[in-house]
Amino acid sequence: MPHRKEKEQRQQVLRERAEVAMEKLHRITPDLGELPGPDDARRLLHELRVHQIELELQNEELRRSQHELAASQTRYFDLYELAPVAYCILSEQGVILEANFAVSKLLGIPRKALVLQSLSRFIQKEDQDRYFLHRQQLLKTGEAQAFELAMLRVEPSAGQANEAPFWASLNAMLARDAGDEPIFRIALTDITAIKRAEAELLLLNEDLETRIQHRTVELRLALATLLEEVEARRLATAALEIEKEKFRTVADYTFDWEEWLAPDGSVIYTSPSCERITGYAPREFREDPGLFLRIILPEDTPLLAAEHRTVTEHFDPGELTFRIRTRSGAVRWISHVCQPVYGLDGSWVGQRSSNRDISDKKAAEEEVRRSEEHYSSVVENSPTGICILTEQEILFANQRFFGILMRSPEELASLNPLELVHPEDRPDLHQIWAECLAGNCPLQDHDYRLTGPDDAVRWISGRSTAIQFHAAPAVLFTIQDVSERHQALQALQRSQVALHGLSARLITIQEEERGRVARELHDSIGSTLSAIKLMIETTLQAATQGGKDISLDTLRAVVPVLQDSVEEVRRISMALRPLTLDDLGLCATIEWFLREFQSTHPAVKVAKRIGLTEQEIPDSLKISIFRILQEGLNNAAKHSQAARIDVGLWGDGEQVILELADDGVGFEQAQLRNPDPAVGFGLASMRERAELSGGELSLLTAPGRGTRLRVRWPRASGS
Numbered sequence: 001m002p003h004r005k006e007k008e009q010r011q012q013v014l015r016e017r018a019e020v021a022m023e024k025l026h027r028i029t030p031d032l033g034e035l036p037g038p039d040d041a042r043r044l045l046h047e048l049r050v051h052q053i054e055l056e057l058q059n060e061e062l063r064r065s066q067h068e069l070a071a072s073q074t075r076y077f078d079l080y081e082l083a084p085v086a087y088c089i090l091s092e093q094g095v096i097l098e099a100n101f102a103v104s105k106l107l108g109i110p111r112k113a114l115v116l117q118s119l120s121r122f123i124q125k126e127d128q129d130r131y132f133l134h135r136q137q138l139l140k141t142g143e144a145q146a147f148e149l150a151m152l153r154v155e156p157s158a159g160q161a162n163e164a165p166f167w168a169s170l171n172a173m174l175a176r177d178a179g180d181e182p183i184f185r186i187a188l189t190d191i192t193a194i195k196r197a198e199a200e201l202l203l204l205n206e207d208l209e210t211r212i213q214h215r216t217v218e219l220r221l222a223l224a225t226l227l228e229e230v231e232a233r234r235l236a237t238a239a240l241e242i243e244k245e246k247f248r249t250v251a252d253y254t255f256d257w258e259e260w261l262a263p264d265g266s267v268i269y270t271s272p273s274c275e276r277i278t279g280y281a282p283r284e285f286r287e288d289p290g291l292f293l294r295i296i297l298p299e300d301t302p303l304l305a306a307e308h309r310t311v312t313e314h315f316d317p318g319e320l321t322f323r324i325r326t327r328s329g330a331v332r333w334i335s336h337v338c339q340p341v342y343g344l345d346g347s348w349v350g351q352r353s354s355n356r357d358i359s360d361k362k363a364a365e366e367e368v369r370r371s372e373e374h375y376s377s378v379v380e381n382s383p384t385g386i387c388i389l390t391e392q393e394i395l396f397a398n399q400r401f402f403g404i405l406m407r408s409p410e411e412l413a414s415l416n417p418l419e420l421v422h423p424e425d426r427p428d429l430h431q432i433w434a435e436c437l438a439g440n441c442p443l444q445d446h447d448y449r450l451t452g453p454d455d456a457v458r459w460i461s462g463r464s465t466a467i468q469f470h471a472a473p474a475v476l477f478t479i480q481d482v483s484e485r486h487q488a489l490q491a492l493q494r495s496q497v498a499l500h501g502l503s504a505r506l507i508t509i510q511e512e513e514r515g516r517v518a519r520e521l522h523d524s525i526g527s528t529l530s531a532i533k534l535m536i537e538t539t540l541q542a543a544t545q546g547g548k549d550i551s552l553d554t555l556r557a558v559v560p561v562l563q564d565s566v567e568e569v570r571r572i573s574m575a576l577r578p579l580t581l582d583d584l585g586l587c588a589t590i591e592w593f594l595r596e597f598q599s600t601h602p603a604v605k606v607a608k609r610i611g612l613t614e615q616e617i618p619d620s621l622k623i624s625i626f627r628i629l630q631e632g633l634n635n636a637a638k639h640s641q642a643a644r645i646d647v648g649l650w651g652d653g654e655q656v657i658l659e660l661a662d663d664g665v666g667f668e669q670a671q672l673r674n675p676d677p678a679v680g681f682g683l684a685s686m687r688e689r690a691e692l693s694g695g696e697l698s699l700l701t702a703p704g705r706g707t708r709l710r711v712r713w714p715r716a717s718g719s
Contacts, residue, residue, distance in 0.1 A: 017057055086188040094118050108154035124150040144173045167195040257355040277357045279327030297323045333362045385479040388469050389417050404481050406452045422449035436466040436475045459486040585614040586622040601637050611650030621713050624693040625658050628686045632660040632709055635682045640664025654715050661708040666701045
């Protein structure tokens with residue numbers, strides 16, 4: 001279709017050109033209209049002339065086209081057939097339609113033999129798929145494709161045709177043939193040399209990289225070695241400086257006065273401690289070597305001279321004690337140790353002396369001597385029995401010790417100390433003495449029983465202390481006769497038992513009396529007041545209904561007074577002993593009391609948690625639980641300044657637990673030990689009531705942390 005349209009367009013152009021030529025011919029030839037003849041003949045003649053001119057123009061156009069085609073064929077032959085680049089045209093199926101001489105030379109196949117062969121025949125198998133994909137991509141997009149393929153070339157060898165591989169670069173573009181069918185125009189370039197060069201270059205690069213890596217490793221190793229050497233030298237230098245600083249620190253900050261003398265007697269080094277001991281600076285000793293001898297007391301100078309000869313002549317260490325006079329004139333005792341000093345080569349390089357101020361030690365020794373004199377008189381005359389012993393024997397004892405034990409020194413010398421202790425107390429004392437001898441002795445007093453010669457039992461209070469006696473572990477055992485104290489203690493315990501029984505009896509009688517008073521108030525006064533109230537109300541009602549002119553103001557005023565009296569009687573009755581405790585039980589009584597407490601103290605929020613039924617609470621504990629709860633809440637309202645109080649009553653296994661907790665100000669628990677009876681009276685009564693009913697009261701409080709009171713009763717205590 002496009003070629004037909006193009007042909008019609010060319011004919012139309014030739015027609016127009018013929019018309020133009022005919023117009024020019026009219027101007028130079030007579031007008032056809034003037035010629036005789038019919039109109040059809042004139043028109044036919046006109047058409048013939050136009051057609052003639054059109055044929056002449058076509059002939060001229062054809063001759064020009066033939067010249068151009070010949071020139072074009074020459075150029076095509078030069079550009080296509082003789083081109084150094086291999087060009088070929090493929091069909092849509094990849095069949096070679098045309099190929100220039102360069103393709104024939106590249107593939108090693110005559111040009112005529114190439115036509116109608118598939119190009120894939122000359123492509124190695126591993127690249128067949130890539131060639132197909134590029135061809136499909138070209139058909140799909142129409143975009144030019146450039147790619148490389150491994151191909152085969154036919155090369156004759158020994159009369160046979162062999163296929164030699166080579167690399168080719170293909171540039172393909174899509175075109176259309178005269179029948180508007182797709183064709184491929186492909187330019188092939190042999191790039192085998194380039195590929196070989198690339199391969200060689202890659203090998204060279206790999207070899208170069210390998211060499212570089214090896215060299216880099218060598219350089220890194222050399223650098224690491226160099227850095228290690230530098231670091232080692234730095235560390236060695238730092239260590240040397242540290243060691244120098246250590247030696248300087250040890251030498252300068254030693255507590256003793258250290259001195260190093262050269263063989264010629266000059267002072268090489270003197271530590272700063274010399275100034276603390278003598279009052280003279282190190283510089284003064286270095287500048288004046290004779291200063292050391294001058295500050296020694298004259299009567300002690302010969303001792304130092306003899307010691308100096310021992311060191312310098314016999315090279316033996318020497319040690320002595322002498323006195324010096326300080327710059328301030330004070331006399332100090334010095335412990336002096338001197339020894340020869342040798343160099344690394346074994347040569348004698350002088351002598352080193354250490355001087356220690358032992359003035360305090362000397363004073364202490366004198367004090368010890370005087371104290372030993374006092375010790376004998378103090379120990380022997382002490383009212384406390386003192387002895388030093390082991391588990392097997394008594395090493396020392398004073399006279400009071402023998403007197404308490406009612407034994408003579410001769411009798412005790414043949415006895416084991418534990419044989420004097422009552423058999424029941426013997427294991428405890430044996431364990432304490434064993435711990436003392438092992439160095440882990442508890443420092444506290446213990447009471448023991450001793451048996452005398454007549455088997456009489458005496459109580460003693462003894463304290464055991466671990467000591468060293470003659471460089472061996474021993475026990476310092478001090479005793480006092482506390483028999484009278486134990487007798488008094490036993491009497492006190494008996495009286496306390498009686499007191500507890502009396503207190504329990506008093507509380508019982510008190511509760512019985514309260515119950516009796518409560519019943520009397522309820523049965524007598526309460527009923528009487530109720531009757532009076534009823535009578536007055538009846539009178540008022542009758543007077544009002546009768547219409548009499550009676551003044552009722554006084555009677556009306558009596559009613560609320562009487563009502564208050566009734567309520568007061570009820571309150572007193574409930575305070576003495578709540579009747580609900582007997583009638584409704586403890587849980588209902590607690591509910592009633594908490595309501596009354598909340599109404600009396602509206603600023604305090606009370607939260608309760610009752611986890612027991614009435615049957616689970618022993619009857620004998622109910623009054624104690626209620627009274628402790630009553631006292632605890634009243635104390636909290638008076639003293640705690642709490643905004644919330646939690647009340648809990650629950651069971652825990654075999655126990656009944658009552659707990660009161662508030663968020664008030666709390667207090668120091670040490671206040672509970674205050675001997676003032678006014679302090680902690682409420683808590684003491686609650687503790688006494690809890691213990692008498694078989695329970696145990698515990699208290700946890702601190703300033704600003706509130707107070708938590710908890711009482712535990714075994715269920716068996718209520719049976």
